[in-house]
Amino acid sequence: MGSISDFVQYLVSSLSVGGLYALMALGLVIVYGISQLVNFAYGELIMVAGYGLLIFGRSWLPWVIVAIMSVICAVIVALGMDQIAFRPVRNASPTTMLITSFAVSTLLQSVALLLISPRPRAPRLPSIFVQSAEIAGIRVKVVDVVALVVSIVALTALQLFLRKTIVGLSLRAAADDFTMTRLVGVNANKVIATAFAISGLLAGIVALFWIGRIGQVLPTVGFQPVLIAFIASVVGGLSSIKGAVLGGYILGFLTIGLQTWLPQDVNAYRDAIMFAIVIVMLLVRPEGLIKPAFSRETR
């Protein structure tokens, strides 16, 4: 009995963590797929949504409204990033774009440091983040179940958006061959802005659960998620949406598994092992587990 219950707990937390990781990786990949930009500042979108929770949370508004407003903030900042910093360097080399995003990331972090506080702050959170429930005799955390459901809903919605709408179609086309897509009359700025908006939306959703899990927000809060997104998307495939999702779930199972079964002193090296895997993966299979539909010449 105990072992089955343990196993179900492991399954639920892995699936919920994996779902979140998949969303994080997707937010990175959806932009990279189109513009070859590895957005280092992606973690700062999570930070923005986190501070949204903190600031709006001080009002009398119900938490759901606060959460929605925070997600909207992340979307706005994502669009702003694209407009102000990334659009002018769009035709530069991927290296230049990466360095630009590094600067944007530092800028946003320092602004938070200056205007809010270097110290961690605890936003108002609803009680579901600490409750646990008993389903068929097995104890699970409520937040795990909610995260699991939300991530599946978000992934399905994104899939439907990409498959069934004109904008989604042009996004997928642009990810395959951006030049060709522009030649047939698709507005490049609009497509990339859409990708950034989706990226911001995903970061916002991730932020709700990430901040909920750690219970506090600080200027560097986005760093760990962006690292996770890096690992998941490199393992799964930097230009493949399916790959990002797969990479996210693999990483989720791996993280929880290592946490549960690895001895404590080896666990200290967990990040080192993960990033060593990233390097090996880039060397052995740079396109990731899942290749994009049309493989492009990388510049």
Place this chain on the structure above:
Amino acid sequence: MRNAPTRSLVSKWSTPVILMGMCVLIAAFAIARDDAVFLRVVTVMFISVLLTVALQTFMGNSGLGSFGQYAFVAIGAYASLWFGLSDQQKRVTLPDMPITWWIYKQHYPFELAIASAAILTAIAGAAMGVAFVRLRAASFTIATFAFLIVVNRVALQWEEVTRGSRVVIGVPRQTTIWITVAWACAAILIAFVFKESSIGLKLRASREDEDAAASIGINVKLMRWIAWTLSCGMSAVGGALWAYFIVQFTPNNFYLHETFLIVAMLVIGGAASVSGAVVGAIAVALSSEMLRQTENWLNTQRNDGTSFGNLLPFQLIGFTEIVLAIVMIVVLVVRPSGLLSGRELRWPRGNSQPGVTDLAENIDEA
């Protein structure tokens, strides 16, 4: 003009002379001023010049972005402790290192310890480089970034060689301003000679078009590997000098913030030339010091409760980083090739005929 080739040669080799002259002048000025704070700022600045030039040697010539430089700076810093401290000093500084280790008994003079650290780091860099040079563009940058994290996490845990996350203590302050300026000048010369060498030229060709360079028989990966290894060794010297100047540090002093600073210096100055690296490092180091002093001044004004201080309802923190990041974004957008646009500072050539070297230069500047 009859002696045009000579003039052109003089003009070309005036670059390292001008750059080294600039460094020596600044050092002499700092010593003449004899202000402890300023002396400290300038010494750290020369270490930044050295590191930026080291990064330029690889990044500027190959066109690949590395975020992993500080991994090698860290290895160099700690390696200089292994080679440079006596066993009594090691007992204090690295108390967890087993006495039976070979390295425990090694105790070299300062300059030799730095050189040993540089060689050891270059070997480590060469080993990693074999793998890294196979990658392209964004993959390369992510891989070097991953390596930075791996080194940081291992250094934080491996107490035998680094004292873990605790602050290193008991390191003698042996780095002086003259030592840093000498190493910075050496780095400038090495970087310039490398850039002008046939290896450097081949690497620069591959930066412009990797496939075209490969098609004329250039072994792009080998050229990259050589530049990478050289850059790792130079970075280690910077780490060692820094370690013996700051004397108290942890592995977290070799991480993202520091990486950002050096990359910013190189990008702002212009990665394609050695002059760009030097000018960028000096400009950023001095202006961020001025910003930091302004920041401090404004904060103390606020504490005094004077009317001016009341203009700022908050404590200024991270102001320097904000300005630096904005300048960097503006440079990337408005002048992507940096302040110097890949040109070298040089003595004017006069109106000589363009020679073979000029053609190469023109390609470089295009």
